[in-house]
Structure formats: structure tokens, C-alpha cells
Amino acid sequence: MRFLVDESSGPNLARWLRELGHEVFSVYEQSRGISDAEVIEKACGEGWILITNDKDFGEKVYRENHPHNGIVLLRLADERSEMKIATMKMLLSRHIDRLKDNFVVVTETKIRFAKRR
Numbered sequence: 869m870r871f872l873v874d875e876s877s878g879p880n881l882a883r884w885l886r887e888l889g890h891e892v893f894s895v896y897e898q899s900r901g902i903s904d905a906e907v908i909e910k911a912c913g914e915g916w917i918l919i920t921n922d923k924d925f926g927e928k929v930y931r932e933n934h935p936h937n938g939i940v941l942l943r944l945a946d947e948r949s950e951m952k953i954a955t956m957k958m959l960l961s962r963h964i965d966r967l968k969d970n971f972v973v974v975t976e977t978k979i980r981f982a983k984r985r
Contacts, residue, residue: 872916
């Protein structure tokens with residue numbers, strides 16, 4: 869799969885995904901400091917599934933009706949890299965086939981596929 873890992877999700881998650889064989893663009897490593905608008909435009913325009921910890925992307929999708937190829941919003945109480953990786957491991961093992969074109973909210977214990985309007 870193709871993942872764009874937002875700066876808020878960090879380089880360790882990006883490296884882990886690469887080790888699994890996924891194609892990854894890391895904002896932290898490759899375009900640090902770009903705006904949320906630029907992030908979602910890049911993800912949408914180039915066919916990436918966006919992984920982020922930034923709730924602002926929910927506003928972009930649901931209030932501004934911004935198109936996307938899939939967004940994974942990590943809503944974690946513990947935002948250490950190890951927890952991000954463990955949470956993504958859980959998500960990928962259960963629902964990798966449902967990430968494209970969906971807005972997915974993931975916590976340490978729950979996965980929710982948000983409804984599209």
C-alpha cells in the first residue's frame with residue numbers, strides 16, 4: 869500500500885511501514901513544515917492513504933468536503949512511537965482491505981470507520 873505519514877505521526881512509524889514493504893512518503897523526513905492543506909492535496913493528488921494524529925484533517929474532510937484516498941486518524945492517549953506502531957499493526961492485521969477511500973479513527977482499543985456524507 870501507499871502511505872503518506874504526516875509529520876505528527878513521525879519518522880519511526882514511516883520506517884516501520886517501509887520495513888513491511890509499503891511505499892511511504894514521510895512528511896517529517898521529506899517535506900517537514902508543509903501545511904495541512906499541502907499534505908491533504910499531496911495525499912489526494914498522488915493516491916496516498918494519509919496517516920495522521922492531527923484532528924484538523926477531520927474538519928477538512930467533513931466540513932470542507934475535501935476529497936481523499938483514505939485517512940487514518942490515530943487518536944491515542946499514549947503518542948509514543950511504540951504505541952503508534954502497535955496500533956497500526958492492529959489496524960493493518962484486521963482491516964488493511966478497508967483503508968482505501970475511508971476515514972478511519974483508531975484508538976488503542978477501537979477502530980471506527982466514519983461515515984461518508
